[in-house]
Amino acid sequence: MKRRILVIGAGPGGIAAARRLRERIGDRLEIVLIEREGTAEFLPGTIATVLGEAPAAHWRTPLRLRGIEVQQGEVQRATGRGVVLTDGRTLEAEAVIAAPGLHLNLTAVPARPNVFAFWSPTTAEAAREAVARLQRGRLVVVISGLPYRCPPAPYSLAMQLAAFYRHHRRDVQLTLTTPEEAPLASLGHGIPEFLLRSCAEAGVEVQLGRRPDWSAGTDRELVFTDGSRLAFDLALVVPPHGRAPMLATLPDEGVLVSVDARLETAEPGLFVVGDATRTSLPRAAGVATAQGRTAADAVLDRLGLARFEGPHLPEPECYIGHGDGRYSRITIHFPEGLPPTGRPEVRLEGPAPELAAGFARVFEEWRTLRTENGR
Template sequence: MERIVIVGGGTGGLVLANRLTEKLRPEIDAGDVHVTLVTDDENHVYKPTFLYVPFGKKTVADAKRPVADLLDPRVDLRIDRVVGVDTDQKTIQVEDGDDVVGYDHLVLAMGAQLVPEEVPGLKEGGHHFYGAEGAEALRDALATFTEGHLVLSVIGVPHMCPAAPLEFVFMADDWLRQRGLRETVELTYTYPIMRAHGLESIAEWATPLLDERNIHLETFFNPEEIDPEAKVIKTMEGEEMAYDLLVAIPPHAGNDLVRAAGLGDDGWVAVDRHTLEATNATDVYAVGDIASVPTSKAGSVAHYEASVVADRIASRVRGQVPTARFDGKTVCFIETGMDEATFVEFEYGRQPRVRDPSKLVHWSKLGYNEAYWLTARGLL
């Protein structure tokens, strides 16, 4: 029997598991293939929903569905935490119990971790919308914020959903205008490199739009300490910035499990960017944010990567030479206000072209957010 084990119940893990059951249905039904998904959360979370929570447009409950409801019943679902990977013995160790789980093909899809504690004072002095609790706390803070300096600071790269920080300030600008508060609120957007976004074409598009909306842009701005009492950001460059409400994109980190298994010194799984196969082990793959590939840490990337890995594993199970390759395809909607958006699509070696924002694209994004649950099931 061929044993396929997937670690992680995010977009990459779910899409992969469901695609595999579709591609390998005859082998699974015959008992020749067994697919297991191990995740430490019984709920699947669609993280892009959290962008809308601070503005009262969505709730945390809207972002969650039970993993069991989204997974093909042919997949063996195990709610547990993986605490060890032995690529020599081809086993994983789980937290709940002394048993190990063997595999013939292993896919790591654990995502990225938020590590706000890496910046002293950030947990106490800043808000974020990259998780359920953070989004709700920011919603409450915004509800009573009527004047002062609102700062959105991107602290370190890479981070999940690279367009989200720009989306937030554009939405905040529009949201405040609708409430007659924009004149009493100063908006600042900071980014750690010498432009407004990691991708040059997006930075070139966003910079004049930020200026037009009277959103102050600070580049090469790298916070190293937050003083919550004084409400001051101190940077590595020796600068200080006062704020009244700080919305920070916290530092992100890979996974200690990856380091311990020798799959990536920095916690991200080192993979071939086209095959998604680990460079330091055989029969190991990575999809989603945990994979070290030169493109965005975005849900669409995990989706496309999962489809490629499903094809490659199915080919190997059947004794065929895998031919599917990931070309870096990324599709990303970018909200430019409360009722307009644009979108970009690109792949390795090609800069995205930013279209003119429109209400149609905004509603298309909201429509996709509702249809996402079909994507997680592998139906789109």
């Protein structure tokens, strides 16, 4: 009988894990990929959705993966021996690889006029009309707390919004607030200074060390935990991120889950990859992809089906929109291995209009990996 492996989530980590299992020893495995609606969503399409450049549906695609069974359902609890779905079904397995990402706590942000909490194309739809309608005043991009997925994206959102309003000759001031003392400080290599300088050149004011107090404030004023206040006409909020409920029983404190070098948790047979893991690596698709492949190899080794020869080295790249069709790109390599023994090499390119093609290429590659059409 084939041995069943469950993979949860169709993000870069989950897809990489499922494909790696199939690539190495698929004929001896039953690989089941569980995704809530049987579709995948391209999260970098969030900003284009808010700007009205493409609807949320443009960034979704049905999952069709050769040799991999796709099950629709929402996982309530994951263990090393299987999962329990919210509809009461139980799926057993030899091992589970979970790539749930971080959970968006949208309810933590009060439902107020002119305040929109989102961080995906689907959740961004509600803010699109308000962004298009704003004629003058102050728009605030609010980062609620740490950690959150895709750390450069709020800065990209603010700069592209500033360019949008300049293009339409509207008197809208852009402010971004963040709890960070410096953006992407862990990357170093001049990236924090580059982001702050780019925002200033785009006309975006950045307020550092500002954590919103959602129990206070009004429809037109933000209140921060340090007592400072900021009036606004429209607020776009990156909501607090929490641990995926399916991982709630793991013993770790806080949002992130502890894993070993093979991505296995304290629960034997349960592997977690991507943004949900406690790691010094950046929260980027390239990291999740490498972790998915590593976890797949570790599962095969654990089951005695193939040897584990060490972690896959990530090669993340991140595109930052500056507005007016210009993008920057951050790429990271680990030629000496992963931290703490290896030091990353960070390269920064742009901003330049030529890099817009790279962003489009990433989307096409993302879609191709999820729609194999049985080939």
